Amino acid sequence: xxxxxxxxxxxxxxxxxxxxxxxxxxxxxxxxxxxxxxxxxxxxxxxxxxxxxxxxxxxxxxxxxxxxxxxxxxxxxxxxxxxxxxxxxxxxxxxxxxxxxxxxxxxxxxxxxxxxxxxxxx
Numbered sequence: 001x002x003x004x005x006x007x008x009x010x011x012x013x014x015x016x017x018x019x020x021x022x023x024x025x026x027x028x029x030x031x032x033x034x035x036x037x038x039x040x041x042x043x044x045x046x047x048x049x050x051x052x053x054x055x056x057x058x059x060x061x062x063x064x065x066x067x068x069x070x071x072x073x074x075x076x077x078x079x080x081x082x083x084x085x086x087x088x089x090x091x092x093x094x095x096x097x098x099x100x101x102x103x104x105x106x107x108x109x110x111x112x113x114x115x116x117x118x119x120x121x122x
Contacts, residue, residue, distance in 0.1 A: 001029050001031070002025075002029060002030045002031070003030075003031045003033065004025070004030065004031070004032050004033070005033045005035065006032055006033065006034050006035065007034075007035045007036075008034075008036070009036065010036045010038055010039065010042055013034060013036065013039075013042045013056075014042065014043060014044075017032075017044070017050075017054070020032075021050060026050045026051075026052045027050070027051060027052060028051035028052065029052075030052040030053070031052065031053040031054075031055065032052060032053070032054045032055065033055045033056070034054070034055065034056040034057075035057070036056060036057070037057050037058065037084070038058060038079075039056025039057055039058050042056065
């Protein structure tokens with residue numbers, strides 16, 4: 001049993017599978033795990049009947065009935081990196097909003113001139 005983690009861009013996956021088949025890497029004992037987050041758009045016809053296990057990740061489930069905001073859908077379809085950035089900013093904003101609603105942080109005054117004093121918050 002062999003497991004191969006493959007980290008290449010989605011437009012090279014089809015070529016990779018073709019080269020792997022030609023070199024004899026593709027068999028029923030081989031599992032390929034692709035790290036690309038937009039794997040659902042990749043055509044796998046070449047490796048369909050090879051017997052190997054081909055796994056990948058996708059940010060969108062093409063079979064899901066979930067209706068996403070049009071902006072988010074366009075971002076994910078254009079580039080998963082944009083979607084991940086959008087998600088991270090949204091998560092940060094929700095976290096900061098929750099923090100501001102649940103606590104009232106007391107921020108002490110600090111001075112750059114007092115070099116020996118320690119700031120309690122780090």
